[in-house]
Amino acid sequence: xxxxxxxxxxxxxxxxxxxxxxxxxxxxxxxxxxxxxxxxxxxxxxxxxxxxxxxxxxxxxxxxxxxxxxxxxxxxxxxxxxxxxxxxxxxxxxxxxxxxxxxxxxxxxxxxxxxxxxxxxxxxxxxxxxxxxxxxxxxxxxxxxxxxxxxxxxxxxxxxxxxxxxxxxxxxxxxxxxxxxxxxxxxxxxxxxxxxxxxxxxxxxxxxxxxxxxxxxxxxxxxxxxxxxxxxxxxxxxxxxxxxxxxxxxxxxxxxxxxxxxxxxxxxxxxxxxxxxxxxxxxxxxxxxxxxxxxxxxxxxxxxxxxxxxxxxxxxxxxxxxxxxxxxxxxxxxxxxxxxxxxxxxxxxxxxxxxxxxxxxxxxxxxxxxxxxxxxxxxxxxxxxxxxxxxxxxxxxxxxxxxxxxxxxxxx
Numbered sequence: 001x002x003x004x005x006x007x008x009x010x011x012x013x014x015x016x017x018x019x020x021x022x023x024x025x026x027x028x029x030x031x032x033x034x035x036x037x038x039x040x041x042x043x044x045x046x047x048x049x050x051x052x053x054x055x056x057x058x059x060x061x062x063x064x065x066x067x068x069x070x071x072x073x074x075x076x077x078x079x080x081x082x083x084x085x086x087x088x089x090x091x092x093x094x095x096x097x098x099x100x101x102x103x104x105x106x107x108x109x110x111x112x113x114x115x116x117x118x119x120x121x122x123x124x125x126x127x128x129x130x131x132x133x134x135x136x137x138x139x140x141x142x143x144x145x146x147x148x149x150x151x152x153x154x155x156x157x158x159x160x161x162x163x164x165x166x167x168x169x170x171x172x173x174x175x176x177x178x179x180x181x182x183x184x185x186x187x188x189x190x191x192x193x194x195x196x197x198x199x200x201x202x203x204x205x206x207x208x209x210x211x212x213x214x215x216x217x218x219x220x221x222x223x224x225x226x227x228x229x230x231x232x233x234x235x236x237x238x239x240x241x242x243x244x245x246x247x248x249x250x251x252x253x254x255x256x257x258x259x260x261x262x263x264x265x266x267x268x269x270x271x272x273x274x275x276x277x278x279x280x281x282x283x284x285x286x287x288x289x290x291x292x293x294x295x296x297x298x299x300x301x302x303x304x305x306x307x308x309x310x311x312x313x314x315x316x317x318x319x320x321x322x323x324x325x326x327x328x329x330x331x332x333x334x335x336x337x338x339x340x341x342x343x344x345x346x347x348x349x350x351x352x353x354x355x356x357x358x359x360x361x362x363x364x365x366x367x368x369x370x371x372x373x374x375x376x377x378x379x380x381x382x383x384x385x386x387x388x389x390x391x392x393x394x395x396x397x398x399x400x401x402x403x404x405x406x407x408x409x410x411x412x
Contacts, residue, residue, distance in 0.1 A: 002107070007031035007322050009097045009110040011088050011263065014043020016116035016295025018071035019308035023315035025078045029322055032080050033108065035099050037087040041075070042068035043118055044141065045304065047148045050169055052196075056305035067304060091267040093288050111322050115264055115278070115286075115293040116311060119257035119300060127255050129161075131218030134225070140166040140254040144173065153177060155250025159227055160184040161215050165193040165302065165389075167254020172201035174252075181205075182246055185213040185229055187236055190363050192256075194302055194389050215251075216243065224249055259297045267291055274342040275299045281330035282345050282354040282398070283317035284310075289326065292318055299344050299357065302391055313355070328352070331404050339364070339411040341388070350401040356394045360386045360411060369394065372408045373401055386411070 007029050010017045013036030021034050040046060045053070048064025055061055058070070075082060086101040097108040121139040138146075138154055144166065146152045158179050160167045163186040171181045184202060189212050191198055202209055210229070216238050217228035226247045230238035259277040261269070269286045270279050277298040278286045285292050294314040295307045321327055328349035336343060336358070344357040356371070364386045371379045371394070378400050386392060401407060 004108050006033050006108050006110045008112045009108045010034045010114040010116060012116035012118055013041040014118050015304050015307045016311040018075055019311040020114050020315045021080050022071060022074045023312045024319055025080055027319040029319050034082045035086045035088055036084045039084055041072050047145045049148050053304050057308050088263055091263050093268040095290050112318050113291045115297050116295045117260040117297045119259050119296040122256040122258055124253060129215050129218055132220055134220035134223050136224030136249050137251045140170045140252050143170055143252050157248045158250045159246055159248045160252045162254035163191040163193050164254035165197050168193050168197040168201040170252055171207050172205055175205050181207050184209045186211050187214040187232055192389055224251055257300045279346045282348045283327050284314040302389055332401055333406045335406050335408050337410040340409055343409055350398045352398045354396055356396055358392050359388055363387045368412050370410050374405050
């Protein structure tokens with residue numbers, strides 16, 4: 001097997017991988033290859049035929065395929081090498097990448113590796129819904145692929161568990177295709193998707209959303225016949241006596257996304273227990289020198305525009321690494337209080353300005369976010385509202401963090 005030397009190997013040809021490749025090429029890094037396991041570039045956007053993409057990045061509303069096509073056209077115009085139907089099976093800490101393709105095994109030796117593998121959906125097994133195992137139970141993305149890519153209707157009487165964005169979008173899609181969506185149930189006391197999707201996908205179509213509810217039984221043998229729903233208490237335990245039965249032939253699960261990091265682990269990349277993505281510094285570099293991560297493989301984003309913008313920011317650091325070698329050492333850790341779920345990055349050097357991304361654990365109104373070091377408030381951001389579904393981003397000046405002591409981010 002011949003070893004192919006590359007400046008940058010990008011794993012994943014979705015919105016993050018494409019945006020990173022285009023920006024790297026514009027920064028003068030020409031020896032790039034994108035490895036994509038699907039038959040086409042574009043990632044999950046190929047099946048997202050609804051609009052609402054591109055408002056932040058392109059200042060206009062686009063469908064998912066239109067959004068990804070803009071980057072695919074740029075990749076082709078710039079002559080960036082892409083290999084589809086190529087599944088990466090191993091990455092090493094020495095930045096060796098092995099992929100299985102139609103032409104056989106490919107082995108690359110890269111100066112830098114960019115991880116942009118995206119997410120997978122959490123399944124029924126992961127949330128342990130009791131009951132039988134009939135057909136008719138789908139993850140939201142799977143149901144979306146059947147309808148939008150394969151022109152196959154998945155059912156007529158639908159229940160949706162989870163108020164994630166894909167679940168709510170599928171509630172609207174199923175309704176438009178003639179199905180009856182009876183309800184959306186959410187175990188949390190607040191919705192987990194964006195407010196605009198609650199309005200446009202549920203309220204506009206009179207689809208009820210029940211908070212603090214979950215499914216406690218699935219009924220049916222060869223095909224789903226119905227489900228039992230119960231209210232839950234503050235500890236998410238079903239409350240006896242609150243059970244209610246619904247007849248349905250389809251259950252769609254929208255219960256969260258998990259970053260695809262099995263390859264990252266094989267390279268020795270350290271993961272954050274909160275994001276399930278890599279621990280990175282202000283350069284989007286992982287603990288393994290020369291391996292970088294961006295997009296949904298790093299943290300789950302609410303808008304694809306933010307995925308592309310994050311990947312474009314990563315490309316600047318990757319270009320510096322390829323051209324200059326080692327980047328600034330990052331030894332200032334970023335910690336949070338119990339009201340914040342996570343931050344990206346998790347550590348900084350103080351040598352450059354950066355954008356801090358975070359999510360709160362529960363909804364807040366009229367709150368303040370404080371960035372503190374050595375009991376000194378470095379920056380305060382006032383918000384009318386903060387909800388878990390919406391990522392918060394704060395621009396910070398690296399020079400203001402003069403000591404190596406930890407930074408703490410708190411909500412008040």
